[in-house]
Amino acid sequence: MVDSFPTVPLRRRRSRGPLRLGLTLLSALVWMSGYLPLSARDFAQQEWIVISGGPALRFFEHGKADSHDKYWGNFIRAAVARLEQLELQAQGKPGITLTWLVYRPAYASRGREEKLDILSNIVSQANALKIPLLWFDTTEQLINYLNGGHDRKVMPIGGFDYFGHSNRACLMFDYSNGFDNMSKECLHEKDLRQIERKAFLRQAAVKSWGCHSGEDFAQWWKRRFGVPMVGAVGRTDYATASLPYLSKGAKWTQ
Amino acid sequence: MDAIASISSKLSPAASLACCLFLLVCVHICARGEELAPQEGAPLPAASANGAPAAAAGEAVAPVQPALAPPQEAPEPLTPPPGIQVEEFIGHRSVDKDGSGWGWVRRANESWSAAKWVVFEETPGGIVAPWRLLNRKRTADNDIEYRLRGYLAPFSAYDPHTDEFLAVFVPERVEPIGPAAAPPEHPGAPPHRVRVRDSTSPVNVEDPNIQAPSALR
Structure with a gap:
C-alpha cells in the first residue's frame, strides 16, 4: 500500500501533465490572440517621428579630402523616402500620427550660403506629403517635443527614424555648420536620460540612419528605454536619392 | 701602386x-x-619665406618670420547674452592633430594657468580662423599669439573626433601679435578622451516651443 500510494498520483500526474501543458499553451494562445488586437488598438494612438538633421556648410567642408554634404538635401530626401514608406504602413490605422522634425538653423544657413530658399523647399515637400513638419532650433526643443509634444500616456512614440550626422556617441544636428568639424546642437548618449523613459512604446521601431550609431549610441538607447535601436556599425551613405545604404564593411545592429 | x-x-x-x-x-x-659637393662647413643658402632672393654671403641672416594673418574686425559690435561682457583676451594658437580645438585663450589680465582650450567661432563673411587667411593650412599659424576681443560663449561645442565638449570663443576682433613659445602650463592641446560631466540643465516639458511652419499652422 505504501509503495503503491505514490505510484497513483505519479501516474495521474504524468497523464495530466501534457493535458495541463496543452491547456496552458492553448490559453496562452487565446490570450495572445486577444491581446494582439487589443495592443493594436492601443498602438493606434501613437506617433511615428522622423528627424532630419542639418547639412554642413560648404564654407567649412570645401576642399577637404572627406568633404561632407555637397548636396544640401541628403537628410531631407532620405527622410521623405522614409515618410512615404511610413505613410503606406499607416494606411488603415487612423490613430497613427506621422511627424517630421527638421533642424532649421542648419538649413537656414546653408540656404544663405547657396542663396536658395531651402526652408520653403522643405515646407513644400512636407505639404506634398501632407505630413506635419515641425522645426526645431535646439536639442532642448527636440527633447521637449519627445517628452511632451503629445501626452505620451495617450500617444506614445511608436516609430523613430533619424537622418543626419552622427558618431558612435552622438546624433549631431549641425555638424560642420556652425563650427568646423564640430556640432553645437546634438543629442549625446549621456543626454538620453533627459528623455522620458515612457515616451516610447516598448514595441517602438527605432532606427538611426546615421554613421556609427550602432557602435555605442544604440546600446545606451536600449539601456535607457528598453527599446532596441537599429544603428550602423560603420558608415552609411546618402548618395542615392532614397534611403541611405551601408558603406562597404558596415552592418546594421541593435 | x-x-x-x-x-x-x-x-x-x-x-x-x-x-x-x-x-x-x-x-x-x-x-x-x-x-x-659643397665645401665642408659652408652653410646652404637659406630660402626666404616669400621666395625673395637669399641674403648675400657674409650678411647677417635674420631668422625667418612666419607670415601673419591680417587683423580682423567683426562688421558689427557683438551683443553677448545677458551677464556676459566683451573683454580683451590673449590667444595662443595650438594645432591639435586629433581634435578641432583652436588654441588656448586667457583674459588679458590673467595668467596662462587660467587659460581655456577653446573652439574659435567663425562666421563666413566675417571673422574666420586666421589660418584661413594664410595658405589655408590649419598648421599655418601654429604657435602664433593673438590679441583678441570677444567673449566666452555660454554654450559648448561637441567635437565628434574626441567625444568632448569644448568652450567656445566668440571673437569681435583678432590681431596677431607674433610667434611665441607655447605657454609652459599648456605646451600643446590638452589630452583627449576626457568626457565632460553630465549635463544637468533642466528640461521644460510643458513648453515644447517648436514652431510649425506657417503653411501648416
Missing part, C-alpha cells in the same frame, strides 16, 4: 686592361664628386 702592379703582373693582358679602365673611371667619378 706596388700592390696594383703586383696584381696586374699576375693577370692576363686583357684583364689588366679592364682593371686599368675601371680605375680610370673611378678616379674620374671621384674628381667630379669633389667639384659638385
Whole structure:
C-alpha cells in the first residue's frame, strides 16, 4: 500500500501533465490572440517621428579630402523616402500620427550660403506629403517635443527614424555648420536620460540612419528605454536619392 | 701602386686592361664628386619665406618670420547674452592633430594657468580662423599669439573626433601679435578622451516651443 500510494498520483500526474501543458499553451494562445488586437488598438494612438538633421556648410567642408554634404538635401530626401514608406504602413490605422522634425538653423544657413530658399523647399515637400513638419532650433526643443509634444500616456512614440550626422556617441544636428568639424546642437548618449523613459512604446521601431550609431549610441538607447535601436556599425551613405545604404564593411545592429 | 702592379703582373693582358679602365673611371667619378659637393662647413643658402632672393654671403641672416594673418574686425559690435561682457583676451594658437580645438585663450589680465582650450567661432563673411587667411593650412599659424576681443560663449561645442565638449570663443576682433613659445602650463592641446560631466540643465516639458511652419499652422 505504501509503495503503491505514490505510484497513483505519479501516474495521474504524468497523464495530466501534457493535458495541463496543452491547456496552458492553448490559453496562452487565446490570450495572445486577444491581446494582439487589443495592443493594436492601443498602438493606434501613437506617433511615428522622423528627424532630419542639418547639412554642413560648404564654407567649412570645401576642399577637404572627406568633404561632407555637397548636396544640401541628403537628410531631407532620405527622410521623405522614409515618410512615404511610413505613410503606406499607416494606411488603415487612423490613430497613427506621422511627424517630421527638421533642424532649421542648419538649413537656414546653408540656404544663405547657396542663396536658395531651402526652408520653403522643405515646407513644400512636407505639404506634398501632407505630413506635419515641425522645426526645431535646439536639442532642448527636440527633447521637449519627445517628452511632451503629445501626452505620451495617450500617444506614445511608436516609430523613430533619424537622418543626419552622427558618431558612435552622438546624433549631431549641425555638424560642420556652425563650427568646423564640430556640432553645437546634438543629442549625446549621456543626454538620453533627459528623455522620458515612457515616451516610447516598448514595441517602438527605432532606427538611426546615421554613421556609427550602432557602435555605442544604440546600446545606451536600449539601456535607457528598453527599446532596441537599429544603428550602423560603420558608415552609411546618402548618395542615392532614397534611403541611405551601408558603406562597404558596415552592418546594421541593435 | 706596388700592390696594383703586383696584381696586374699576375693577370692576363686583357684583364689588366679592364682593371686599368675601371680605375680610370673611378678616379674620374671621384674628381667630379669633389667639384659638385659643397665645401665642408659652408652653410646652404637659406630660402626666404616669400621666395625673395637669399641674403648675400657674409650678411647677417635674420631668422625667418612666419607670415601673419591680417587683423580682423567683426562688421558689427557683438551683443553677448545677458551677464556676459566683451573683454580683451590673449590667444595662443595650438594645432591639435586629433581634435578641432583652436588654441588656448586667457583674459588679458590673467595668467596662462587660467587659460581655456577653446573652439574659435567663425562666421563666413566675417571673422574666420586666421589660418584661413594664410595658405589655408590649419598648421599655418601654429604657435602664433593673438590679441583678441570677444567673449566666452555660454554654450559648448561637441567635437565628434574626441567625444568632448569644448568652450567656445566668440571673437569681435583678432590681431596677431607674433610667434611665441607655447605657454609652459599648456605646451600643446590638452589630452583627449576626457568626457565632460553630465549635463544637468533642466528640461521644460510643458513648453515644447517648436514652431510649425506657417503653411501648416
